[in-house]
Amino acid sequence: MSMRTSARTLVAWGLWATTLGACAGGLVVTLVVTRPLTAGVLVDGAVFALVFPLGYATIGLVLGLRRPDNPIGWLFAASGLVWSLTIPLGPWVDRLVLDHRPLPLAAQFGALVGEYNWAPAVALGITLPALLVPDGHLRSPRWRPVAAAAVIGPVLGLVGASLAPGQLEETPIPIDNPFGLAGVAGTVASVVGFTGLGLWLTSMVAAVVSLVLRFRSSRGTERQQLRWVVAGAAGAVAGLLVGIAGVIITYFAVLCVPAGVALAVLRYRLWDLDRLVSRTVTYTLVTALLVIPYLLVVPTASKLVEGSGSLAVAAATLTVAALFQPLRRRVQQLVDRRFNRRRYDAARTVQGFATRLRDQVDLDALNAELLAVVDQTMQPTRTSLWLRAR
Numbered sequence: 001m002s003m004r005t006s007a008r009t010l011v012a013w014g015l016w017a018t019t020l021g022a023c024a025g026g027l028v029v030t031l032v033v034t035r036p037l038t039a040g041v042l043v044d045g046a047v048f049a050l051v052f053p054l055g056y057a058t059i060g061l062v063l064g065l066r067r068p069d070n071p072i073g074w075l076f077a078a079s080g081l082v083w084s085l086t087i088p089l090g091p092w093v094d095r096l097v098l099d100h101r102p103l104p105l106a107a108q109f110g111a112l113v114g115e116y117n118w119a120p121a122v123a124l125g126i127t128l129p130a131l132l133v134p135d136g137h138l139r140s141p142r143w144r145p146v147a148a149a150a151v152i153g154p155v156l157g158l159v160g161a162s163l164a165p166g167q168l169e170e171t172p173i174p175i176d177n178p179f180g181l182a183g184v185a186g187t188v189a190s191v192v193g194f195t196g197l198g199l200w201l202t203s204m205v206a207a208v209v210s211l212v213l214r215f216r217s218s219r220g221t222e223r224q225q226l227r228w229v230v231a232g233a234a235g236a237v238a239g240l241l242v243g244i245a246g247v248i249i250t251y252f253a254v255l256c257v258p259a260g261v262a263l264a265v266l267r268y269r270l271w272d273l274d275r276l277v278s279r280t281v282t283y284t285l286v287t288a289l290l291v292i293p294y295l296l297v298v299p300t301a302s303k304l305v306e307g308s309g310s311l312a313v314a315a316a317t318l319t320v321a322a323l324f325q326p327l328r329r330r331v332q333q334l335v336d337r338r339f340n341r342r343r344y345d346a347a348r349t350v351q352g353f354a355t356r357l358r359d360q361v362d363l364d365a366l367n368a369e370l371l372a373v374v375d376q377t378m379q380p381t382r383t384s385l386w387l388r389a390r
Contacts, residue, residue, distance in 0.1 A: 005068070012064035015077040019057040019084045023049040026087030033095045049087065051251040056080035056125050059258045067265055070136035072129045076258055079125030086114035097171045108178040115168045116161050119200055120154040126257060127200075130207035134225040134264045139214050146206040153199030160193025225264035232260020 026045065034041055057080030063073025089110030096103055103111065127150040131138060138147060165180035181189055215226045235256035263269070 008068045009065060012061050012068075012073075012077065015064075015074075015081055016057045016061040019053045019077075019080045022081075022084035022087050023053055026084075026090060029088055030091040034091050035095075045087075047251050049084075051255055052121070053080045053084035053087065055255045056083065056258055059255075059262050063262055063265055067136075070132075070265055072132055072136055072261060072265055075124050075128050075132075076261075079121050082117055082121040082124060085117060086110055090114055094172050097173050097175060103175075103178065111168050111171055111175065112162055112177070112179060115170045116158050119157050119197070123150050123154045123200060123203070127204045127207045129258070129261055130211050130229075133211065133214075133229055133261055134222060136265075139210050143206075143210055146203050146210070149199040150203035150207065153196045153201075153203055156196025157193050157200055158196070160189045160191070160196055163189035164193050165190075221267070221270065224270040225267065228260045228264040228270065229257075230260075232256040232258070232263075235260070 026049065030041065030045060031037065056076045060073045060075070060077030060080060063070065064077055065073075067073055089107065093103070093107045093110045093114070096107055097111075128147065131143060131147055131150065138144060162177075162179055163181050163186070164177065165182060165186045166177050167174040168177055180186060211226070211229065215223070215230065218226050233256070236253050238253070
């Protein structure tokens with residue numbers, strides 16, 4: 001058992017270290033060959049590396065060490081590794097393409113993998129975990145064909161597309177597929193590639209259906225776990241929608257999915273989701289309610305009080321600060337009433353008990369009422385009360 005645990009630990013760290021090494025290699029190659037080397041190039045590369053390869057690899061490392069018997073962590077680690085495969089070669093290939101120089105065999109291979117490695121990476125990082133969450137098992141044996149399609153589809157798509165004629169679009173300038181076959185062989189390769197893509201897409205849709213069905217039939221702890229998964233998916237969708245509007249958080253939004261799955265698998269603070277949602281909504285609303293008037297007041301006050309712009313800004317800032325806590329408490333009550341009903345009802349119950357406590361003189365009635373309040377707010381399996389004799 002000790003040797004098996006050590007081997008798993010070594011494999012988990014090895015996958016993470018390999019992914020990190022690929023990202024570091026990509027940075028070195030970028031510094032050497034990329035011209036002009038701008039801050040934007042470095043930031044884009046760093047964000048991509050932190051989210052896709054290292055983000056998935058790190059979450060996979062944690063799950064692999066803490067829940068080694070659950071395959072989801074290993075799938076995340078493998079997904080991060082697949083994302084990182086082309087990072088060391090990418091800057092070099094881009095430089096050769098921009099300079100219109102012939103591509104060596106390694107560069108051709110790097111360009112090809114960079115064109116299609118997203119399919120197996122997504123299957124490993126999203127489709128298969130969605131089928132296995134939260135306990136690492138399929139919902140039933142009937143879902144085995146879907147899992148098989150999730151594995152076979154990307155393989156067929158990658159092989160078929162690699163041999164099909166056409167252009168590679170991920171390079172700075174589109175180039176012809178160096179491994180594309182002509183004639184009947186190329187047609188067959190195209191059919192195989194489209195078949196693999198169809199299996200990949202079908203398995204992803206089926207994985208979502210499996211997750212929905214599992215959520216509807218879940219109870220107790222499993223339902224809390226799946227709620228975190230759903231919350232992670234919702235956060236990813238919201239982040240992607242905001243990213244479309246031009247805010248640079250699209251990449252990080254993708255991490256919401258594996259982060260939600262990790263919390264579900266680790267069973268970490270499962271019952272805090274309502275609190276997290278209510279707090280997030282509260283602070284978002286409060287920030288909007290305070291910042292928008294602040295941004296409107298400052299220029300208006302500056303125009304009305306010429307030469308006293310700084311005084312107007314200070315006054316507006318103090319006003320916003322004074323309004324923050326009262327407004328936050330009021331908004332928190334409204335949000336808790338909608339998103340965190342358990343906490344809202346518990347707070348009202350405790351408040352009502354505190355009011356009645358001032359007028360209660362019967363010790364037996366107080367004892368019964370106190371136990372009822374504890375049972376209603378905390379929902380323990382057993383409650384008892386000891387009173388010290390005086």
